[in-house]
Amino acid sequence: MPAPALILSLPHPPRPGRGGTAAESDASPRESPRPSTFWVTHSPSWGRELAEVGGLIGAVTVAGWFSPFDFHALGHVYLLAVILLSLRVSRGPALVAAVGSALVWDYVFIPPRLSLSLLDLDECLLLGTYFVVAMTAGQLTSLIRAQQRSEQRRERRATALFHLTRALAGARTLDDGVAAALAQVDGLFEGQSALLLPDEHGHLVPHRASTLAPDAAALAMAEWCWRCRREAGRFTATSPDADCLYLPLRGDGPALGVLMIRPPAHAVRSSPRQHDLFEAFAAQIALLVQREQLRSAGERAQILAESDRLHRTLLDSVSHELRTPLAVLQAAAENLARDGAARHPALPAEILTATRRLNRMVGNLLSQSRLEAGGIRPLLDWCDVRDLVASARRELGDALAGRPLRLDLADDMPLLLADAALLEHVFTNLLLNAALYCPAGSPLTIIAGLDEARGRVYVTFADEGPGIPAGLRAQLFQKFRRGESRGGNGLGLGLSIVRGLMQAQGGDVLAEDHAGRGARLTIHLPHRPHTSVPQE
Amino acid sequence: MTAAGTKPEVLVIDDEVQLRRLLRFTLEDAGYVVREAPTGRAGLVAAAHRQPEVIVLDLGLPDMPGVDVLRRLREWTDLPVLILSVLGQEENKVAALDAGADDYLMKPFGGAELLARLRALLRRIKATEQANLLTVGPVEVDLVRRTVMKSGRPVKLTPKEYALFHLLLTHRGRVLTHRQILGEVWGPQLEGQTHYLRVFMMRLRRKIEDDADAPKFLQTESGIGYRLVTDAS
Numbered sequence: 001m002p003a004p005a006l007i008l009s010l011p012h013p014p015r016p017g018r019g020g021t022a023a024e025s026d027a028s029p030r031e032s033p034r035p036s037t038f039w040v041t042h043s044p045s046w047g048r049e050l051a052e053v054g055g056l057i058g059a060v061t062v063a064g065w066f067s068p069f070d071f072h073a074l075g076h077v078y079l080l081a082v083i084l085l086s087l088r089v090s091r092g093p094a095l096v097a098a099v100g101s102a103l104v105w106d107y108v109f110i111p112p113r114l115s116l117s118l119l120d121l122d123e124c125l126l127l128g129t130y131f132v133v134a135m136t137a138g139q140l141t142s143l144i145r146a147q148q149r150s151e152q153r154r155e156r157r158a159t160a161l162f163h164l165t166r167a168l169a170g171a172r173t174l175d176d177g178v179a180a181a182l183a184q185v186d187g188l189f190e191g192q193s194a195l196l197l198p199d200e201h202g203h204l205v206p207h208r209a210s211t212l213a214p215d216a217a218a219l220a221m222a223e224w225c226w227r228c229r230r231e232a233g234r235f236t237a238t239s240p241d242a243d244c245l246y247l248p249l250r251g252d253g254p255a256l257g258v259l260m261i262r263p264p265a266h267a268v269r270s271s272p273r274q275h276d277l278f279e280a281f282a283a284q285i286a287l288l289v290q291r292e293q294l295r296s297a298g299e300r301a302q303i304l305a306e307s308d309r310l311h312r313t314l315l316d317s318v319s320h321e322l323r324t325p326l327a328v329l330q331a332a333a334e335n336l337a338r339d340g341a342a343r344h345p346a347l348p349a350e351i352l353t354a355t356r357r358l359n360r361m362v363g364n365l366l367s368q369s370r371l372e373a374g375g376i377r378p379l380l381d382w383c384d385v386r387d388l389v390a391s392a393r394r395e396l397g398d399a400l401a402g403r404p405l406r407l408d409l410a411d412d413m414p415l416l417l418a419d420a421a422l423l424e425h426v427f428t429n430l431l432l433n434a435a436l437y438c439p440a441g442s443p444l445t446i447i448a449g450l451d452e453a454r455g456r457v458y459v460t461f462a463d464e465g466p467g468i469p470a471g472l473r474a475q476l477f478q479k480f481r482r483g484e485s486r487g488g489n490g491l492g493l494g495l496s497i498v499r500g501l502m503q504a505q506g507g508d509v510l511a512e513d514h515a516g517r518g519a520r521l522t523i524h525l526p527h528r529p530h531t532s533v534p535q536e
Numbered sequence: 537m538t539a540a541g542t543k544p545e546v547l548v549i550d551d552e553v554q555l556r557r558l559l560r561f562t563l564e565d566a567g568y569v570v571r572e573a574p575t576g577r578a579g580l581v582a583a584a585h586r587q588p589e590v591i592v593l594d595l596g597l598p599d600m601p602g603v604d605v606l607r608r609l610r611e612w613t614d615l616p617v618l619i620l621s622v623l624g625q626e627e628n629k630v631a632a633l634d635a636g637a638d639d640y641l642m643k644p645f646g647g648a649e650l651l652a653r654l655r656a657l658l659r660r661i662k663a664t665e666q667a668n669l670l671t672v673g674p675v676e677v678d679l680v681r682r683t684v685m686k687s688g689r690p691v692k693l694t695p696k697e698y699a700l701f702h703l704l705l706t707h708r709g710r711v712l713t714h715r716q717i718l719g720e721v722w723g724p725q726l727e728g729q730t731h732y733l734r735v736f737m738m739r740l741r742r743k744i745e746d747d748a749d750a751p752k753f754l755q756t757e758s759g760i761g762y763r764l765v766t767d768a769s
Contacts, residue, residue: 355644359644379626379627379759381714381730381759382730382731382734383734384734384737384738384756386738386748386749387734387756387758388756388758389749390749390750390751390755390756391755391756391757391758393750394755407749409749415731415734415735419759420758420759421626421758421759423758424758424759530731531729531731533731533732533735533736534732535694536694536695536696
């Protein structure tokens, strides 16, 4: 008697508190088990299979009784019935079919009818041959079918693993990878899953992509599994009556986390092969987590190096840029102290220029550091572009001297919802930038309007200077990037601040080279229509 | 400055010695008597004792926020107060102006600008001397007959435009916050409707200014409010 291949125990009833609570409703798979492609969903029922065997053999017998065929022909019909049955039932019932059909055939049809006694040697040989053929054919058919099924399962497992590996390899971030992996797990195992990773305090926390929200008991179980690096829960030796299966993600050192799978309620058991698949999944996900940990460690090191470099650049640049006006101030003050103002009528103007320059530099440094610290909270209010241009001009004073500035406003130019002080800073920086890179006396134009298609308001600062070299355009808005300016001064913060301030207000800045006729820097903000203004 | 010939007294509340020294130098030169206080508390005491004509108050004091000093002052006096602020204190500045400060200056500032602001503040005290006829560049305003003439030609202002212009005129030289103007002209329930102000200011500039895009008189203080400059060159 071959051992029944796929029998273990009845499914455990779901117990609240023993496992997790599903994040999504899982009522339907519990109520009506769908045919499962992965899990063994039911214990094969001998009763039902034996009934099938009895039914078919009975049917052949009754049909044969009323038919004119002799017992030789009916023997072949029995043989056919046994092979058909072997395609449907397991090996035990197939054996029963072979033995049963031989006995019924002998009893009912082989002369003498309705008797088990055999008359001659021929009939003995016939019955014996029939029995051997029926049994062998039935067992072979069953065996081939079982092999075919196991082959299919193996292929499905290999495909699943292949899909997982591919999904993980394609993932660019840890979050992507975990989401892809958990989706694969959910799809293949037809349940819910969660990935628990330790946080900075050393507690396991479910990843955001988890489809299962573990309760306190589940977390305690996961913690145990993580600390002991041993699997636990359903289908394992530890707490097999739990709702979920807990698999440690084994890395080089301590476990990296825990993969928690809740199989559907109708899943009865897992075979050793399936178990291998769980472990393979856990191993793949562990690799992903490990890879991400290494990558973020590498990135941190790179960021540190980069910020170190920036700080050094900042210090060099700042001390150099600050010293120039300071040197002017010191020399001018010394001259005035020694000789009096009458002998140096130009010195006060020099002092004023130097202090303005210092003041602007300090303003830019302050803005940049506030932008980096995230300390800028825009106070959005309605602003008029004309106001901003006027106050930016007033602020810049003689820095724009000798440059004609034209304001080209669309008739339907709406008010901007922005932070006036920040936007004024943007305008001064853009005007000063144009003044810095364009030859003296070249005109500047400010064009403003409404881009209804994109739902935004724009202000373009167009100059007629040398334009922006193609190589520089990509880095134009990075800090400490300076072009070849005529004065050769500045911290290289102006445009980086412009971008930072615009983004803080929900807008942005773009640069384009206007076909060899100077540079155009365009800022834009989302267009927000205001409520109507009463006439009076 | 003052009619009686006595020198007006200025109280400077600032913790930086060098700045106080420079202010003393500038102000005494212009005919003021200068008192100094290095902290907010000392400033409050000095203000109560000396009853100066005008107070210059730094917003960044070591012992208490300048805005609090201002609020304490406003509990008992409406002496004109000019606040000094540095870049990055925009919110404090508006809060101080809304709390009753009369004007502000950003550090660093020029001596001439400081003196012009103080003159504008002291002018307010002489409210009784207010003339019926005011001149702003080419514009003449008759406050009794509520008429406005520009270069000899009458300018038609709507009642709201006139109210706006009148408010700035009576506070000429001083900054008025959006909230103050809106509350005064449109009523306190519309204090947040800055876009009303923008639209009406544009209309007013078209009628008053020679070039509305580059106003000489009706000037914007970004993020704060407006100021009518009468002695624009």
